[in-house]
Amino acid sequence: MLDMKLLRERTEFVRERLATRNAGDEARVSEVLALDESRRAALAEAEQLKARRNSTSKEIGGLIAQKRLDEAEAKKAEVRALGDRITELDKTAAHSEVARDSLLMMIPNLPHASVALGKDAADNPEIRVHGQKASFEFTPYNHVELCERLKLIDFARGAKLSGSGFLLYTGWGARLERALINFLLDLHQREHGYTEVAPPYIVGEHCMIGVGQFPKFRDQAYAVQEGLDTSTMGKLYLVPTAEAPVANIHREEILTEKQLPVRYCAYSPCFRAEAGAAGLGTRGMIRVHQFDKVELIKVVHPDQGYEELEKMVHNAETVLQRLGLHYRVINLCTGDMGFAAAKTYDIEVWAPGQGTYLEVSSCSNCEDYQSRRMNLRFKRESDGQNLFPHLLNGSGTALARLFVALVETHQQADGSIQVPEPLRPYLGTDVIPLAS
RNA sequence: GGAGGGGUGGCAGAGUGGUCUAAUGCGGCGGUCUUGAAAACCGCUGUGGGCUGACGCUCACCGGGGGUUCGAAUCCCUCCCCCUCCGCCA
Numbered sequence: 001m002l003d004m005k006l007l008r009e010r011t012e013f014v015r016e017r018l019a020t021r022n023a024g025d026e027a028r029v030s031e032v033l034a035l036d037e038s039r040r041a042a043l044a045e046a047e048q049l050k051a052r053r054n055s056t057s058k059e060i061g062g063l064i065a066q067k068r069l070d071e072a073e074a075k076k077a078e079v080r081a082l083g084d085r086i087t088e089l090d091k092t093a094a095h096s097e098v099a100r101d102s103l104l105m106m107i108p109n110l111p112h113a114s115v116a117l118g119k120d121a122a123d124n125p126e127i128r129v130h131g132q133k134a135s136f137e138f139t140p141y142n143h144v145e146l147c148e149r150l151k152l153i154d155f156a157r158g159a160k161l162s163g164s165g166f167l168l169y170t171g172w173g174a175r176l177e178r179a180l181i182n183f184l185l186d187l188h189q190r191e192h193g194y195t196e197v198a199p200p201y202i203v204g205e206h207c208m209i210g211v212g213q214f215p216k217f218r219d220q221a222y223a224v225q226e227g228l229d230t231s232t233m234g235k236l237y238l239v240p241t242a243e244a245p246v247a248n249i250h251r252e253e254i255l256t257e258k259q260l261p262v263r264y265c266a267y268s269p270c271f272r273a274e275a276g277a278a279g280l281g282t283r284g285m286i287r288v289h290q291f292d293k294v295e296l297i298k299v300v301h302p303d304q305g306y307e308e309l310e311k312m313v314h315n316a317e318t319v320l321q322r323l324g325l326h327y328r329v330i331n332l333c334t335g336d337m338g339f340a341a342a343k344t345y346d347i348e349v350w351a352p353g354q355g356t357y358l359e360v361s362s363c364s365n366c367e368d369y370q371s372r373r374m375n376l377r378f379k380r381e382s383d384g385q386n387l388f389p390h391l392l393n394g395s396g397t398a399l400a401r402l403f404v405a406l407v408e409t410h411q412q413a414d415g416s417i418q419v420p421e422p423l424r425p426y427l428g429t430d431v432i433p434l435a436s
Numbered sequence: 437g438g439a440g441g442g443g444u445g446g447c448a449g450a451g452u453g454g455u456c457u458a459a460u461g462c463g464g465c466g467g468u469c470u471u472g473a474a475a476a477c478c479g480c481u482g483u484g485g486g487c488u489g490a491c492g493c494u495c496a497c498c499g500g501g502g503g504u505u506c507g508a509a510u511c512c513c514u515c516c517c518c519c520u521c522c523g524c525c526a
Binding site: 040043044046047048050051053054056057058059060061062064065072073075076077078079080082083254386 | 454455483484485486487493494495496505506
């Protein structure tokens with residue numbers, strides 16, 4: 001969430017930055033300020049009265065010790081009256097604070113100054129392009145056709161098991177998926193300096209709030225219930241991304257400055273309800289309820305946030321380069337950015353069978369927006385101050401769409417798929433053969 | 437699922453209604469002494485909020501929330517977490 005102090009002291013700046021998102025959030029700023037004002041007023045008065053109550057209570061203790069009971073009783077009556085007023089003021093302060101914070105939780109992060117102004121995806125500037133679109137001397141198949149011919153995925157039975165939007169990987173398909181996961185983890189862990197972690201795939205709602213998924217996007221998550229106990233419903237959620245558990249690893253901690261930067265990579269399946277999303281009715285792997293992903297997370301000093309973001313994007317790009325895939329990097333404009341992000345790069349890989357680019361990675365610096373929500377801090381060595389670090393997350397990369405781009409790009413005239421060199425040791429073959 | 441035991445500062449650990457402004461020990465930081473170090477001694481050593489131009493003043497926090505009381509680490513209710521044993525289980 002945003003810094004209340006910033007909101008108070010630089011109100012117009014906050015309004016202007018929010019307005020660039022084109023979502024109307026700037027309209028809520030005055031309401032937040034009013035609630036904050038009412039909270040502080042009540043608090044100031046309550047604390048003054050509490051100071052008096054504390055000192056008088058001590059006097060009462062002294063009077064009782066000296067057996068001056070009448071005087072003690074008189075003071076008791078006096079303090080009792082104070083107590084009623086204190087209760088009232090505490091309630092006002094608490095209510096204002098709850099109202100203020102629940103509003104604040106619904107306000108997105110401020111876009112970084114370097115982010116292009118824009119309304120939607122059409123305004124996203126292209127940053128760079130790698131390679132070029134694959135060309136074929138034959139008519140290339142799309143990934144659905146390839147998966148069926150090579151029996152990589154059994155779409156029908158996936159749907160039979162769990163409904164549309166769920167995939168059953170089979171044979172070489174299952175092995176390719178597993179090979180990719182291992183390749184990605186090894187790459188980031190061995191070559192890019194990330195510490196590998198294997199997080200829970202179910203998290204408490206406080207973690208979802210911490211990364212900014214909740215309260216705004218509660219409808220996108222799969223809530224979990226324990227058996228028949230309906231009272232447990234909605235306390236735990238299937239992770240929509242490994243960001244949810246991994247970014248929260250150090251929540252409510254005060255790290256030393258020396259511990260930074262912290263870099264984690266993690267594999268997890270990702271579960272997305274995709275309520276109301278378009279394109280889910282059709283077959284394929286582009287938009288599904290469950291997919292695999294290797295996620296990159298960094299906790300860094302605020303001075304290094306943007307430098308580390310650039311490195312993270314390059315780490316994700318390396319994946320596509322090694323696999324011989326054509327892609328472009330774009331920078332999300334102010335109107336297209338996610339809720340918690342201050343700046344986001346998307347990486348889109350070319351899928352020749354689809355004839356489109358597919359988003360396989362989204363790398364963001366959320367600055368202190370999430371660390372403030374989860375109360376994650378570090379102690380600055382020079383003056384002992386506790387500061388909020390920058391929190392970064394990026395896909396390194398999403399698997400299902402990477403799978404699509406890979407099979408579509410490396411398909412051969414004979415119907416087989418050429419396995420990119422770095423993947424061969426993982427898969428144990430150079431070629432995925434046409435199914436008999 | 438059943439039974440029991442716990443949750444207090446960076447750590448260990450006392451405190452069961454009133455100088456708790458939380459003892460004591462360890463660790464850490466600074467100082468004295470020393471050529472240097474150790475030892476010894478002295479001092480400091482949590483988090484968040486509010487008020488103030490500032491020096492400062494003040495409030496809250498002993499797992500979370502609520503209650504009793506003039507006053508709560510301490511009593512009551514409730515929730516969470518951890519540990520031990522039993523049962524079930526990959």
